[in-house]
Amino acid sequence: MSFRAEAIRPLFPSLSFPTDDGSLPVFLDNPAGTQVPRSVMEAVTQYYMTMNANSGGPFATSQRNDEMVQQTRRRMAEFLNAPSAKEIVIGPNMTTLNFNLSRALASLLSPGDEVLVTRMDHDANVSPWTLIARDRDLKVKWVDINAADCTLDMGSFEEALSVRTKVVATVHASNAVGTINPVAQIAGMAKAVGAWHVVDAVQSAPHVPIDVQEIGCDFLLCSSYKFYGPHLGIMWGREDLLNSLPAYKVRPAKDIAPNRWENGTPSYETWNGLRACLDYWEQIGRQYGEADLPQYQGARLNMKRAVVAVQDYERELVAELIDGLSSIPGVKIAGIVEPDRMGLRVPTVAMVKDGKSPDEIASILATEHVYVWSGDYYAVEIMRSLSRPQGMVRIGIGHYNTREEIQRLLNLIESI
Ligand SMILES: Cc1ncc(COP(=O)(O)O)c(C=O)c1O
Structure with missing residues (x-):
């Protein structure tokens, strides 16, 4: 249908x-x-009734909370086709997560290293990189757009890349003009010079099937309030990077991915809302999904x-x-x-x-x-x-x- x-x-x-x-x-x-959808609203209410507790306690509400946390991560991994739920970091919004990421990556960069940003991006994927450039004496390289049709100028992209490029930050779909960028091609270009590729998928997530493995980037960020869920940001990162990069965290917090990237106590009620939002997407797939996508099975297939x-x-x-x-x-x-x-x-x-x-x-x-x-x-x-x-x-x-x-x-x- x-x-x-x-x-x-x-x-x-x-x-x-x-x-x-x-x-x-x-x-x-x-x-x-x-x-x-109503199911997202009800999930937030249900959280307060049945699992309103902090993480890690021996009692029922805390255990229900922690079970929900696992489920939400698993559902989000399915939505993005991430290999593991341990690669799903959830935070207040995309911007905050990206600043956390840029601060961590910055500590590994040296003066003269380069970060590449585009003139198509929302500032949430520009300022985190230009500010670390200012703080650590890095060089900022800009990729232009073709004004006639608002596509990325791939010639200017090639020119901007160098052996000193350490971060390539690109938007998947523009929040202004709607252009979808060739992020898989860009991931290949970033990899070829040994740079980390950070994709802002905030505006693509509601409209374009996202597969982080197919794209081949290192980090991809989105926000669930743009795809019919609550106000939250999500960062997918490669598990080895999430475990090894110097995340800024308080000492007693767990030092494993994804927890080491999630500072303080999250708004868990909205996480339950996110879980319900992903259930909604799966339901849409069950009801209306017709696409032939042999590479996916189960929930991943329905969501795609x-x-x-x-x-x-x-x-x-x-x-x-x-x-x-x-x-x-x-x-x-x-x-x-x-x-x-x-x-x-x-x-x-x-x-x-x-x-x-x-x-x-x-x-x-x-x-x-x-x-x-x-x-x-x-x-x-x-x-x-x-x-x-x-x-x-x-x-x-x-x-x-x-x-x-x-x-x-x-x-x-x-x-x-
Ligand atoms: C393309 C894009 N990137 C990033 C953001 C920032 O997202 P958040 O509000 O979750 O920080 C937005 C918000 O509109 C956006 O459209």
């Missing part, structure tokens, strides 16, 4: 929570955070099939959105727009319209209860590269959005 948004919408209570005037809101702010099913649906929707926007006078879209290249982007579209600033457009849409973002959304460099000092309007489709919602948005933009 092909995926249908109408079938899963009733599972998300906030989608039917009316606005002040009784209409239903249209959530197209998904790249900034998604709504969650789920993302493929959602991806197929979202591609149709984003093609309609781009087509509709392109026919409105005065609208300009940044990024990939050709119908036959929809496979190279996630359904996140940055646009402007003559005569109104991005903030004004977002505010007008907000009064009609259509939620979109404006500004640079921390993708600072790409807005500079595109000469957009006021940023752009960002419309981000999620799997619960419908054709009717896209039409409502297009009508409003046309009328502005």
Whole structure:
């Protein structure tokens, strides 16, 4: 059965929570955070009722907590096709985890070593590296974008790499213009010069099946509040690296992966929510998964099939959105727009319209209860590269959005 948004919408209570005037809101702010299914909310409540305790105690609530921790890691390993649950580090958000990682890697680097960052990345995968460069006298190399279609300039990538490159930090899918980058190819290029490759998969995780083994990177980070779960960040890293790198930790905490990267007491209630979110993805795969993926079995297969099913649906929707926007006078879209290249982007579209600033457009849409973002959304460099000092309007489709919602948005933009 092909995926249908109408079938899963009733599972998300906030989608039917009316606005002040009784209409239903249209959530197209998904790249900034998604709504969650009821099962995620209930899992957080259930945590407080049945397992609210710190880790490592001999009593029932603590033991239930620790069992949940194992399950959540295992589910997350399945989602990313990680070889082991010990490679799943969970923290408050992606940015905090990446700063922890950069601080640990920095202690192994010497003046003159190089870190490579791109002008497509969210600042959460830029500043952790430029700041260690400042502190340890490292050189920062920048990879540019091709402004015409907002793809990475792979020529500038080749040029930026050298034998001194120690870290290559790249975004999998842009949070601004939606471009999907060839991260497996980049992982190969990083490996060839002996650099660690850090992938920011925050915006790809809800839309693109992720397989860390297939990509071949060293670290990959994402955030569950972007894929219909609670506010948490997840870092996958190779087990040998997670065990051997000098993680900053307090002395009594366990000195094994992944615990040595998880400082302090986590918000375990949200971990139970993450577990429920991953159960939701598996359920979507069971119900709608059709893709032939012989390399996966069991839960891993269902989760991959789920993302493929959602991806197929979202591609149709984003093609309609781009087509509709392109026919409105005065609208300009940044990024990939050709119908036959929809496979190279996630359904996140940055646009402007003559005569109104991005903030004004977002505010007008907000009064009609259509939620979109404006500004640079921390993708600072790409807005500079595109000469957009006021940023752009960002419309981000999620799997619960419908054709009717896209039409409502297009009508409003046309009328502005
Ligand atoms: C591409 C990308 N990377 C990183 C982040 C930061 O994630 P977090 O809020 O979990 O720190 C975001 C947040 O929007 C993002 O879109």
